[in-house]
Amino acid sequence: MTSAGLLSLYDLTQAQLAEQLAQWGEPAFRVKQIWRWLYQRFIADVDEMTDLPRELRARLKEHFVIGRLQPVAVQRSRDRWTRKWLFRLPDGSEVEAVLMEYDGNRRTACISSQVGCAMACSFCATGQMGFMRNLRAGEIVEQVIWIARTLGQSRLTNIVYMGMGEPFANYQSVMESIKRLTTPASEGGFGIGARKITLSTVGLVPGIRRFAEEPLQINLAVSLHAATDELRSQIVPINTRYPLHELTKATRDYIRKTNRRVSYEWALIERVNDTLEQARALVELVRQTNPRDDANLVHVNLIPLNPTQGYAGHAPNLKRRYAFCSVLERAGIPFTLRVRRGIDIAAGCGQLKAETTRCTDE
Numbered sequence: 001m002t003s004a005g006l007l008s009l010y011d012l013t014q015a016q017l018a019e020q021l022a023q024w025g026e027p028a029f030r031v032k033q034i035w036r037w038l039y040q041r042f043i044a045d046v047d048e049m050t051d052l053p054r055e056l057r058a059r060l061k062e063h064f065v066i067g068r069l070q071p072v073a074v075q076r077s078r079d080r081w082t083r084k085w086l087f088r089l090p091d092g093s094e095v096e097a098v099l100m101e102y103d104g105n106r107r108t109a110c111i112s113s114q115v116g117c118a119m120a121c122s123f124c125a126t127g128q129m130g131f132m133r134n135l136r137a138g139e140i141v142e143q144v145i146w147i148a149r150t151l152g153q154s155r156l157t158n159i160v161y162m163g164m165g166e167p168f169a170n171y172q173s174v175m176e177s178i179k180r181l182t183t184p185a186s187e188g189g190f191g192i193g194a195r196k197i198t199l200s201t202v203g204l205v206p207g208i209r210r211f212a213e214e215p216l217q218i219n220l221a222v223s224l225h226a227a228t229d230e231l232r233s234q235i236v237p238i239n240t241r242y243p244l245h246e247l248t249k250a251t252r253d254y255i256r257k258t259n260r261r262v263s264y265e266w267a268l269i270e271r272v273n274d275t276l277e278q279a280r281a282l283v284e285l286v287r288q289t290n291p292r293d294d295a296n297l298v299h300v301n302l303i304p305l306n307p308t309q310g311y312a313g314h315a316p317n318l319k320r321r322y323a324f325c326s327v328l329e330r331a332g333i334p335f336t337l338r339v340r341r342g343i344d345i346a347a348g349c350g351q352l353k354a355e356t357t358r359c360t361d362e
């Protein structure tokens with residue numbers, strides 16, 4: 001299906017597709033027709049676009065492929081609620097995407113924005129593999145399409161940009177992918193609501209400031225992981241470039257400008273960042289971030305560390321987790337202590353590394 005030389009139809013905006021079709025003398029309404037096949041029916045072959053003239057289908061096949069992602073493996077967690085795909089791209093690089101299902105009501109796709117990552121967060125398997133390249137907008141979108149196709153009638157309800165890569169380091173393509181995924185169904189698009197999408201950054205301050213200017217209602221998550229510069233620079237090296245006072249100021253300005261809630265992500269690592277000192281420093285940081293006395297504006301997500309081969313740290317025991325939580329609770333900081341998901345197939349936060357065992361259970 002894929003070919004290294006050809007553009008994918010998912011690489012095109014509606015305007016680009018319209019331009020191409022106009023050059024071929026096709027009417028403008030074909031854009032919506034084609035997008036419906038791509039974004040609502042998730043077809044795998046141009047010939048499935050049965051309401052298009054045969055000549056147009058032949059032209060599309062001559063100039064484009066439907067997609068550039070080739071699934072080479074899919075794994076499902078023992079509890080059946082998490083699935084992970086490994087996709088190969090035409091240049092041979094590989095990325096992973098994860099589907100997490102919750103109680104039969106919420107189905108979240110966790111997608112990648114880069115092949116590898118240059119941010120080198122110490123506990124993260126993607127960071128340990130280094131940076132290869134940015135994904136195109138179409139390659140990001142296609143991960144969602146694959147997962148949506150698998151789900152069929154039970155639609156995807158949420159999308160999180162929390163897979164491999166730092167989304168703000170691939171800003172243009174990520175924003176373009178969001179535009180395509182939020183194009184309304186009435187216009188032929190995938191039609192997911194912007195509020196159902198969360199973008200997670202490790203704290204690229206210029207990205208946060210730029211994102212604040214976007215006319216989008218996307219949720220923002222900031223991977224904090226430590227509340228003092230000394231510790232954060234060890235775990236999240238980009239902190240040396242954008243230290244905490246700059247990060248919290250940018251986040252505060254973002255909230256002030258957009259009036260939208262931000263979540264701080266915190267991978268709890270035993271005897272590294274699960275101490276009461278760090279909890280107290282986090283309380284301070286959340287207060288500094290919050291531009292108003294409104295508890296709804298900053299939320300803390302605590303995720304007990306998922307194991308990776310290249311990092312010796314591990315998740316704290318329950319006693320230490322609850323001790324950390326109680327500091328936040330007493331200070332009135334809203335938080336969630338997350339349940340770890342998909343660890344047995346290395347699909348948890350920070351575990352994606354594009355080395356899924358080549359086996360399928362579909």
Ligand code: SF4
Pocket residue numbers: 117118119120121124125126127128163164165166202223350
């Ligand atoms: S945690 Fe995110 S930003 Fe850090 S290395 Fe991993 S993928 Fe990159």
